[in-house]
Amino acid sequence: MLKRILIACCAFAAVLSATAQATDGYRLVWHDEFDYDGRPNPDYWAFENGFVRNNEWQWYQAQNAECRDGLLVITARRESKENPGYNPASEKWGEKRERIECTSASVITKGKKEFLYGRFVVRARIPAARGSWPAIWFKGSKYPWPSCGEVDLMEFYPRGGHAQIHANACWGGDNGSKWDSQAVPFTHFTEKDSLWATQFHVWRMDWEKDYIRLYLDDELLNEIDLTKTVNSKKSAGAGDNPFHTPMFLLLNLAMGSTGGKVDEAALPMHYEIDYVRVYQK
Numbered sequence: 001m002l003k004r005i006l007i008a009c010c011a012f013a014a015v016l017s018a019t020a021q022a023t024d025g026y027r028l029v030w031h032d033e034f035d036y037d038g039r040p041n042p043d044y045w046a047f048e049n050g051f052v053r054n055n056e057w058q059w060y061q062a063q064n065a066e067c068r069d070g071l072l073v074i075t076a077r078r079e080s081k082e083n084p085g086y087n088p089a090s091e092k093w094g095e096k097r098e099r100i101e102c103t104s105a106s107v108i109t110k111g112k113k114e115f116l117y118g119r120f121v122v123r124a125r126i127p128a129a130r131g132s133w134p135a136i137w138f139k140g141s142k143y144p145w146p147s148c149g150e151v152d153l154m155e156f157y158p159r160g161g162h163a164q165i166h167a168n169a170c171w172g173g174d175n176g177s178k179w180d181s182q183a184v185p186f187t188h189f190t191e192k193d194s195l196w197a198t199q200f201h202v203w204r205m206d207w208e209k210d211y212i213r214l215y216l217d218d219e220l221l222n223e224i225d226l227t228k229t230v231n232s233k234k235s236a237g238a239g240d241n242p243f244h245t246p247m248f249l250l251l252n253l254a255m256g257s258t259g260g261k262v263d264e265a266a267l268p269m270h271y272e273i274d275y276v277r278v279y280q281k
Contacts (some may be wrong), residue, residue: 024119026118026119026279026281027279028277028279029115029278029280030277031275031276032044032045032072034067035070036067037067039067040067044109044112046107046110047060047061047065047105047108048106048107048252049061050094051085051094051095051097054258055257056133056257056259057101057102057131057257058102058253058254058255060103060106061104061105063103064076064104065105071273071274072107072272073271073273074105074106074107074272075104075253076127076132076255076268076270076271077267078264080101081100083098086098086099102255102267105252105253106252107251107252110141110248111248112248113248114141114247116245116246117208117209117280118207118279118281119280120153120204120205120278121204121275121278121279122203122276123201124136124154124200124201124203125199125272126154126201127266128156128186130260131255131259131260131261132157132255132259132266133156133254133259134154134155134252134253135154135156135251135252136154136250137150137153137155139248140243140247140248141248142240142242143172143236143237143240144236145177146176146177146235147171147235147236147240148237148242149170149171149242149243149245149247150168150169150170150171151168151207151212151243151247152168153167153203153204154166155167157260158259159183162186162187164184164185165186165189166181166183167181167182167184167222169212169222169243171230171231171241171243172234172235172238174235180222180224184216200272201217202215202216202217202218207243210227211223211224211225212226224243229241229243251276253269253271
């Protein structure tokens with residue numbers, strides 16, 4: 001009985017905290033506080049499976065995402081097993097790999113929770129070891145990538161050998177994707193606080209008809225002018241603005257590829273999400 005009362009009190013406190021963030025005319029319309037145990041709520045979340053994109057090292061599987069102690073924990077770990085889709089004659093990179101050597105998870109709200117405009121708030125603690133590539137990002141469903149639109153509220157990966165926090169958007173260009181990108185050196189944060197990587201931080205996206213603003217701990221990292229994000233005439237969805245259609249959320253921990261060579265001594269790595277909250281006017 002006492003345990004049920006404590007859980008109920010914690011859930012009530014989380015709702016109060018979420019409601020308190022509803023400023024500037026926003027109201028809370030959906031949230032997941034991950035205050036339960038086991039797999040993420042299937043009413044909200046689905047999983048990507050297998051070798052998905054970017055020639056990354058990890059194999060995505062649902063087993064690597066678990067809710068515990070009020071957090072969604074995505075774990076990347078060493079795990080060696082046969083690739084069930086192995087085909088040595090294939091031209092697809094994911095099918096040419098005979099074995100899986102690393103597993104992780106990618107949880108998405110596609111087909112379950114998709115939103116047009118609003119304030120999106122995610123509190124998380126990211127792994128900062130070499131080779132990790134955690135992300136909080138959004139995609140549309142109307143067209144194939146990149147014409148569907150993509151917003152990277154958070155990506156962590158190196159550029160030029162130096163770790164960076166990225167805040168980006170892309171859409172359909174004449175020769176593939178067109179980007180509005182901002183990369184902030186990781187030292188910008190760690191020089192202010194040497195324990196930055198051990199702490200939870202709050203990422204926020206404010207998405208209105210004419211702009212998207214991306215924040216980290218209330219610091220504006222990038223502002224995207226949505227009057228300039230129309231898909232080019234040579235792309236799918238030519239003439240459409242993908243940021244005027246609903247998008248879904250992805251939370252994933254990729255390894256290698258753009259993340260760089262993985263520090264295997266740092267495995268397993270954990271990407272911890274405290275909550276996801278969505279507000280609209």
